[in-house]
Amino acid sequence: MDTPYEPLKxxxxxxxxxxxxxTHEPSDDxxxxxxxxxxxxxxxxxxxxxxxxRNYCIxxxxxxxxxxxxxxxxxxxxxxxxxxxxENAAIKHKTHPKTWTYNNIKNMRKELASLxxxxxxxxxxxxxxxxxxxxxxxxxxxxxxxxxxxxKKAYLNWCPHDQTVLANxxxxxxxxxxxDTEVIQKExxxxxxxxxxxxxxxxxxxxxxxxxxxxxxxxxxxxxxxxSRGLRFAFAxxxxxxxxxxxxxxxxxxxxxxxxxxxxxxxxxAPEHPIIKALLSANAxxxxxxxxxxxxxxxxxxxxxxxQKEGVDLGISVIHPLTGQKLPVWVAxxxxxxxxxxxxxxxxxxxxxxxxxxQKYNLPQKEVLIPTDPTPQIPFSGLGTLKNSGDFDxxxxxxxxxxxxxxxxxxxxxxxxxxxxxxxxxxxxQRYWGTPIPLIHCKDCGLIPEALQNLPICLPEDVCIDGxxxxxxxxxxxxxxxxxxxxxxxxxxxxxxxxxxxxSWYFLRYTTPKELWEQEAFEPKSLDYWLDVDExxxxxxxxxxxxxxxxxxxxxxxxxxxxxxxxxxxxxxxxGMVLKDGAKMSKSKGNVVDPNGIIAKYGADTAxxxxxxxxxxxxxxxxxxxxxxxxxxxxxxLWDKKRSITSTKTLPNIDTTQLDTKEKFARKKVYxxxxxxxxxxxxxxSGYAFNTLIAACMEALNALNEQSNPAIxxxxxxxxxxxxxxxxxxxxxxxxxxxFDLKNFAPIPIDPSALEVENITLAITINGKKRSQIQIPxxxxxxxxxSLAKEAVSKWLENTHIIKEILIPNKIINFVIKQ
Ligand code: ANZ
Ligand code: ZN
Numbered sequence: 146m147d148t149p150y151e152p153l154k155x156x157x158x159x160x161x162x163x164x165x166x167x168t169h170e171p172s173d174d175x176x177x178x179x180x181x182x183x184x185x186x187x188x189x190x191x192x193x194x195x196x197x198x199r200n201y202c203i204x205x206x207x208x209x210x211x212x213x214x215x216x217x218x219x220x221x222x223x224x225x226x227x228x229x230x231x232e233n234a235a236i237k238h239k240t241h242p243k244t245w246t247y248n249n250i251k252n253m254r255k256e257l258a259s260l261x262x263x264x265x266x267x268x269x270x271x272x273x274x275x276x277x278x279x280x281x282x283x284x285x286x287x288x289x290x291x292x293x294x295x296x297k298k299a300y301l302n303w304c305p306h307d308q309t310v311l312a313n314x315x316x317x318x319x320x321x322x323x324x325d326t327e328v329i330q331k332e333x334x335x336x337x338x339x340x341x342x343x344x345x346x347x348x349x350x351x352x353x354x355x356x357x358x359x360x361x362x363x364x365x366x367x368x369x370x371x372x373s374r375g376l377r378f379a380f381a382x383x384x385x386x387x388x389x390x391x392x393x394x395x396x397x398x399x400x401x402x403x404x405x406x407x408x409x410x411x412x413x414x415a416p417e418h419p420i421i422k423a424l425l426s427a428n429a430x431x432x433x434x435x436x437x438x439x440x441x442x443x444x445x446x447x448x449x450x451x452x453q454k455e456g457v458d459l460g461i462s463v464i465h466p467l468t469g470q471k472l473p474v475w476v477a478x479x480x481x482x483x484x485x486x487x488x489x490x491x492x493x494x495x496x497x498x499x500x501x502x503x504q505k506y507n508l509p510q511k512e513v514l515i516p517t518d519p520t521p522q523i524p525f526s527g528l529g530t531l532k533n534s535g536d537f538d539x540x541x542x543x544x545x546x547x548x549x550x551x552x553x554x555x556x557x558x559x560x561x562x563x564x565x566x567x568x569x570x571x572x573x574x575q576r577y578w579g580t581p582i583p584l585i586h587c588k589d590c591g592l593i594p595e596a597l598q599n600l601p602i603c604l605p606e607d608v609c610i611d612g613x614x615x616x617x618x619x620x621x622x623x624x625x626x627x628x629x630x631x632x633x634x635x636x637x638x639x640x641x642x643x644x645x646x647x648x649s650w651y652f653l654r655y656t657t658p659k660e661l662w663e664q665e666a667f668e669p670k671s672l673d674y675w676l677d678v679d680e681x682x683x684x685x686x687x688x689x690x691x692x693x694x695x696x697x698x699x700x701x702x703x704x705x706x707x708x709x710x711x712x713x714x715x716x717x718x719x720x721g722m723v724l725k726d727g728a729k730m731s732k733s734k735g736n737v738v739d740p741n742g743i744i745a746k747y748g749a750d751t752a753x754x755x756x757x758x759x760x761x762x763x764x765x766x767x768x769x770x771x772x773x774x775x776x777x778x779x780x781x782x783l784w785d786k787k788r789s790i791t792s793t794k795t796l797p798n799i800d801t802t803q804l805d806t807k808e809k810f811a812r813k814k815v816y817x818x819x820x821x822x823x824x825x826x827x828x829x830x831s832g833y834a835f836n837t838l839i840a841a842c843m844e845a846l847n848a849l850n851e852q853s854n855p856a857i858x859x860x861x862x863x864x865x866x867x868x869x870x871x872x873x874x875x876x877x878x879x880x881x882x883x884x885f886d887l888k889n890f891a892p893i894p895i896d897p898s899a900l901e902v903e904n905i906t907l908a909i910t911i912n913g914k915k916r917s918q919i920q921i922p923x924x925x926x927x928x929x930x931x932s933l934a935k936e937a938v939s940k941w942l943e944n945t946h947i948i949k950e951i952l953i954p955n956k957i958i959n960f961v962i963k964q
Contacts, residue, residue, distance in 0.1 A: 150784035152748025156875040160261055169212070169220065169263040173658070175674045177217040182208040183652055183714075185683030185691075186223045189249040189271070190230060193256045195723040195730055195756075195768070196684065198740045202753045202872075203720055203762045204682045205262045206835060209871035210826040212263070214892050219675050221655035222257065222264040224250050226273040228644045229312060231578045235610040242578040242610065246273060256741060260749045261874050268655045270662075272647035273578075277654070279601035280666040281646060282583040286594040287705050289584070293339045296592070299571060300417070302445055303331035307613045310575040313447060323612050329443045336582060336640065337569040340697045344370055344565040347696055350712055358717040359763070362688045369689050371566025375401035376550050377486070378559025380412055380463035383471055389429040389461065393420055396463055396474070399485030399564055403553070404545040407534040408492040408513035410503065412463050412474045413456070415482035416441040420474075424459060434458070441478045449478045454502045466558050467535065477502055483568055493524065500524040570694065572643040577608055577616035579641030587628035587635040595637075596629040602637070615639055648691055649698035652678055652713060672708055681714035682762075688719070718833065721765040723756075730768070738768055750873035751777045757835040757872055779843060780876060783865070786846065790859040792884045797856040801898055807852040807929065809902045810922035814848040815861040816899040817841060822868040823895075835872065842869055844920070851933070867893055909934050910959045911941050927952060934958045 163169060184204035187197055208220035231242035250271055270277055288294045302311040306326040315322045348370045351363050379395035396412060414420060416438055424430050434457045455478040462471045479498055480489055493503035493510040503510055514529035528542030537545055553559035581602045583595040595602055605623040608616045617639040628635040656675040657668040699713040722729050725736040743752045755776040760766040818841040825831055825838045842865055849861045863885060870877040903923040909916055917937045949961040
């Protein structure tokens with residue numbers, strides 16, 4: 146059958162076939178072994194990009210491999226559909242966020258389908274679907290009642306002109322992205338998930354993920370959680386300063402360096418520290434000082450962290466707890482209110498930031514450490530032997546720290562504490578396109594959850610989204626409701642949730658068949674069977690936030706009795722970026738390659754083959770048009786070679802005693818590729834180096850081509866289809882339907898005798914210079930060796946005369962040529 150390779154035709158046919166036959170749906174026979182293969186769900190921006198293509202081709206190859214090997218596979222896909230871009234589009238193009246989002250989903254679903262991805266489409270959802278919101282709101286209420294969510298004041302970016310809260314990305318050089326007004330920090334009530342109460346477990350269970358998650362992701366999470374041990378103590382306020390402070394008597398600080406305590410020369414506070422409020426209300430600060438402090442307060446903490454060190458002398462003093470010395474108190478822009486206690490003991494002689502600050506404002510320095518290094522940097526911030534430190538002189542580093550902590554504890558001056566950098570997760574957003582927070586403000590009953598039978602609380606459809614204020618708060622009727630407790634008129638919370646909340650539990654939802662989605666969040670027996678996710682594939686940019694929140698949610702839902710998993714993702718694969726001309730593809734750089742164009746021109750199989758062949762999944766992938774053409778040529782060749790096989794329902798019987806060296810060699814290459822396939826797919830350690838597997842298949846096809854035994858061709862070809870099905874499914878299904886009448890790709894046993902043939906590597910030189918090498922079976926006939934060798938170096942032989950051919954059997958072949 147000499148039909149030409151027409152990828153678009155066969156791809157469409159199989160995509161429809163798979164959809165109509167529910168080929169990729171998971172089975173509810175839970176006695177089978179399972180694999181849950183998950184790729185990160187996309188935000189429905191409107192079109193897929195090469196990053197998606199890479200992500201989903203990797204996941205799809207794994208899913209197809211396991212399905213073929215008789216696992217029950219769950220390989221779902223959904224859409225992370227709430228978020229700001231939909232609202233921005235509404236402002237810009239006057240569309241409704243919902244219309245925009247669902248239209249985008251429709252288009253992206255079509256684009257994903259054109260890649261032939263084997264998703265369980267019956268489990269697809271968008272996180273803005275009401276029955277998804279319903280359960281998210283239920284979890285919110287459960288967590289609220291358990292004390293895992295609380296409300297507190299926090300500073301937010303606020304545009305005074307648009308009367309709206311701005312996300313960090315909407316603040317450009319301290320100004321509002323829409324109207325250029327100077328952004329200020331406004332204190333507002335916000336809801337927080339108490340992720341910090343899981344800090345220790347989130348840290349210790351990272352150990353269970355070692356060897357299963359990329360080490361750099363584990364390290365990033367560890368640093369983000371940022372556990373440190375130190376001393377907490379308080380400086381007493383000097384008696385002369387007390388009258389100004391409205392009852393505040395001390396300043397609590399946290400230090401990880403108690404060994405430097407004798408080197409403290411001043412105390413520094415965050416601009417939001419309560420003492421400053423007290424001083425401002427007592428009118429104790431000059432107008433210059435107070436306006437400088439207000440300016441600091443109006444700068445976001447992100448900006449403060451990159452700007453110059455700034456400070457203001459508060460004119461009050463505290464007493465050093467060990468020396469009794471009076472120390473000045475300053476405000477410093479680098480002290481954060483939400484870490485430790487919002488105040489620090491400052492040691493300019495041994496801390497970089499304190500040093501710069503002290504230099505700028507002429508504050509004294511006191512050295513208390515003798516460095517071990519003869520030429521220490523200034524300030525010296527390492528560990529050393531104590532001096533100028535009273536009874537502690539002569540003690541070294543950690544020992545001094547322990548002794549000083551013990552001294553503070555015994556004298557009841559302070560205590561050892563563990564601190565975490567991890568902060569509680571603020572989830573309030575003053576925006577429309579998000580999951581409404583299911584709480585109600587009642588004048589009499591306070592803040593109480595919506596009644597469960599009223600869930601989901603849906604967004605109103607008739608809204609005005611113009612970038613000014615919160616559309617939900619502005620809506621004339623939506624927020625008016627009745628208190629579920631006393632029945633009186635009450636007001637709905639108008640904040641919506643951070644979209645990271647939706648992506649923190651979506652992987653649990655897929656486990657449960659859609660028919661049950663209204664009734665329950667997850668079906669317990671399905672959850673038990675499918676969890677944990679066996680391989681989670683996605684971008685490294687999610688190393689911290691998403692992956693940490695998902696871990697937190699899994700643990701919180703476990704403690705609420707929903708799941709029994711401790712960790713959601715037992716393996717994680719972070720794929721490298723797709724680059725073009727050395728840079729990440731982006732619209733602004735104009736180096737974007739559109740996947741749809743590639744698929745329309747070459748077909749999905751070419752796109753899939755290229756993307757998995759160009760680099761191992763964890764590495765960056767440089768776009769290369771020639772390699773893309775090369776992938777297409779390989780598929781055409783594979784397609785055309787089907788003429789060398791004979792139709793068969795079962796694999797041909799081969800009398801292996803009757804084979805010549807080329808036939809043996811071809812069989813060996815084929816079985817080597819099969820062996821490699823099993824290795825690459827099942828051994829996580831290899832990082833799923835599909836590129837090497839594809840290379841092995843290409844070699845095998847070359848070897849098959851060197852012989853003409855139809856039985857060897859048929860067996861080899863069939864095995865190659867079997868290996869390549871996870872990578873180029875359409876072509877493989879088409880040819881196996883045409884020739885093999887095999888309904889599925891059942892596992893093929895390895896024939897060990899095929900692998901016994903000995904191979905050698907033969908170097909090829911031209912005029913003594915090495916040009917190439919080939920792999921051939923040992924003791925191959927000279928005539929055949931020569932023809933293979935000539936083919937391998939054909940480009941150097943073009944337009945030349947071969948004067949001499951020298952073959953040293955099983956070692957080297959040299960051609961002497963003349964131009
Ligand atoms: C005195 C000292 C001397 C410090 C020294 C360090 C070096 P990690 O290790 O990251 O937990 N600190 C405490 N609270 C702070 C806040 N709210 N904002 C900014 N900095 C704060 O950091 C702990 C150290 O960070 C603490 O130890 C404190 O400075 C500072 F040679 O105390 B240290
Ligand atoms: Zn009430």
